[in-house]
Amino acid sequence: SIPLRHGAHRIGNRTDSDMAHWRDYGLGQFIHWGLYAIPGGFWHGQPVNGAAEWIRSSKKVDPKEYDALISQFNPVKYDPVAWALMAKNMGTKYVTFTTKHHDGFCLWPSKYSDFTIMQSPWKKDIIKPFVEAYNKQGIDVYLYFSIMDWHNPDWRYELKTKSDSVAFDRFKEFTKNQLTELLTLYPTTKGLWFDGTWDKSWKASGAFSDELEQYLKKLRPGLVIGSRLRADEKGNRHLDANGRLMGDYHQVWERKIPETIAEVKGYDWECVMTVPENQWGYNARWSGHVKSSSEIIEMLANCVSKGGNFVLNFGPKGDGSFREEEIRLAKEIGNWMAVNGEAIYAAGQSDFRKEDWGYYTKSKTSGKTYMVVFNTPVTNMLKVNIPKNQKIASQKLLGSKQVLPLEHIEGRMHYIRLPGGVRQQPAVIELQLISDDQKKELDVPKT
Numbered sequence: 549s550i551p552l553r554h555g556a557h558r559i560g561n562r563t564d565s566d567m568a569h570w571r572d573y574g575l576g577q578f579i580h581w582g583l584y585a586i587p588g589g590f591w592h593g594q595p596v597n598g599a600a601e602w603i604r605s606s607k608k609v610d611p612k613e614y615d616a617l618i619s620q621f622n623p624v625k626y627d628p629v630a631w632a633l634m635a636k637n638m639g640t641k642y643v644t645f646t647t648k649h650h651d652g653f654c655l656w657p658s659k660y661s662d663f664t665i666m667q668s669p670w671k672k673d674i675i676k677p678f679v680e681a682y683n684k685q686g687i688d689v690y691l692y693f694s695i696m697d698w699h700n701p702d703w704r705y706e707l708k709t710k711s712d713s714v715a716f717d718r719f720k721e722f723t724k725n726q727l728t729e730l731l732t733l734y735p736t737t738k739g740l741w742f743d744g745t746w747d748k749s750w751k752a753s754g755a756f757s758d759e760l761e762q763y764l765k766k767l768r769p770g771l772v773i774g775s776r777l778r779a780d781e782k783g784n785r786h787l788d789a790n791g792r793l794m795g796d797y798h799q800v801w802e803r804k805i806p807e808t809i810a811e812v813k814g815y816d817w818e819c820v821m822t823v824p825e826n827q828w829g830y831n832a833r834w835s836g837h838v839k840s841s842s843e844i845i846e847m848l849a850n851c852v853s854k855g856g857n858f859v860l861n862f863g864p865k866g867d868g869s870f871r872e873e874e875i876r877l878a879k880e881i882g883n884w885m886a887v888n889g890e891a892i893y894a895a896g897q898s899d900f901r902k903e904d905w906g907y908y909t910k911s912k913t914s915g916k917t918y919m920v921v922f923n924t925p926v927t928n929m930l931k932v933n934i935p936k937n938q939k940i941a942s943q944k945l946l947g948s949k950q951v952l953p954l955e956h957i958e959g960r961m962h963y964i965r966l967p968g969g970v971r972q973q974p975a976v977i978e979l980q981l982i983s984d985d986q987k988k989e990l991d992v993p994k995t
């Protein structure tokens with residue numbers, strides 16, 4: 549292997565309890581909120597193509613004109629207690645919240661910037677009440693932080709000259725200071741979600757990114773940081789020059805889900821997903837396909853069946869209120885989670901081979917296997933291929949606890965008959981498995 553000073557420092561996944569807790573989340577919420585929610589994808593009355601939170605860049609807005617949005621940021625409907633309750637009712641276990649997106653606007657009172665909530669009409673810390681409200685609902689808080697900062701004059705895309713490096717050194721110090729502020733002001737933060745690390749300047753700063761990660765983890769032991777922060781000293785990201793993951797989980801699954809378990813490569817991972825095709829910040833006009841709660845629940849089950857977490861993004865409006873579609877989705881997902889959460893929480897990949905009707909998950913606590921059924925066959929007969937030396941002791945519909953007929957086909961193949969009828973959401977069947985020899989014991993009448 550190639551000798552590296554700033555590559556992966558650990559082979560294999562983390563084995564500590566903080567990471568085990570992260571693995572068990574199942575369902576998370578992402579929230580993108582900032583100045584970009586004010587224009588909401590429109591500029592001078594015209595819709596702008598691209599993601600709403602990128603409008604400053606995609607519309608090539610005069611920076612002064614964009615930054616002047618700060619004088620309009622007065623979210624009178626901002627109610628973090630209500631936000632946290634909506635998340636709780638959805639069944640959310642962790643939330644990732646944008647403290648600073650690429651535009652450089654800080655939702656916390658940073659001492660190192662003049663472009664913060666304190667210079668807006670709101671004049672109050674947004675993050676503190678948010679963290680308190682979510683923690684009160686038992687939801688862990690992760691903070692999103694964009695390294696790339698379009699507002700800071702010391703940001704560089706590439707280090708071409710000596711003066712570039714001098715400026716970028718100032719920028720790296722600024723970044724370290726802001727991250728120290730965040731972990732100090734919000735000590736219950738469980739992790740940091742980095743973005744904006746694809747440019748050459750950062751790829752040339754592998755040593756710094758490594759030292760920064762080590763500094764942050766010393767400041768907050770147990771902190772969870774994905775693979776998007778670091779570069780190695782050769783400019784590799786996510787995987788170092790020896791193909792080893794840098795970071796605590798694979799942070800590439802943005803608006804995409806691994807097709808096969810092989811693509812997961814045994815890493816810890818999460819998928820972050822938008823409701824419309826590609827809008828993270830509030831966009832007044834959602835164009836293209838908007839996902840239904842059924843589609844979102846399928847993505848959630850798909851991720852958990854492959855050992856990952858699923859994080860759904862919400863983009864509050866500039867005034868701090870949520871759009872109707874997102875409020876409804878949170879409710880519909882929550883209704884399903886209330887009945888079927890045991891197939892999602894502290895669950896992961898099962899021992900079963902995937903079938904066409906949907907996804908298997910396996911609970912790490914109950915040991916039960918769950919069938920999350922999306923594609924009901926015309927026969928209502930669900931094919932189940934039972935793993936070696938295991939038998940099904942019971943097969944019940946979650947919620948109703950109705951025992952379902954189990955029919956042996958041949959060898960390890962069985963059918964489970966799903967009750968007919970139209971369903972709005974996927975049905976979940978709970979399988980209680982026992983090993984073959986246990987089953988024989990059960991069959992022998994007690995003497």
Ligand SMILES: COc1ccc([C@@H]2N[C@@H](C)[C@@H](O)[C@H]2O)cc1
Pocket residue numbers: 580599601602743744802820828
């Ligand atoms: C294709 O380039 C990008 C760059 C940044 C993003 C950002 N990552 C998401 C989590 C959002 O913050 C989006 O703005 C998306 C696509």
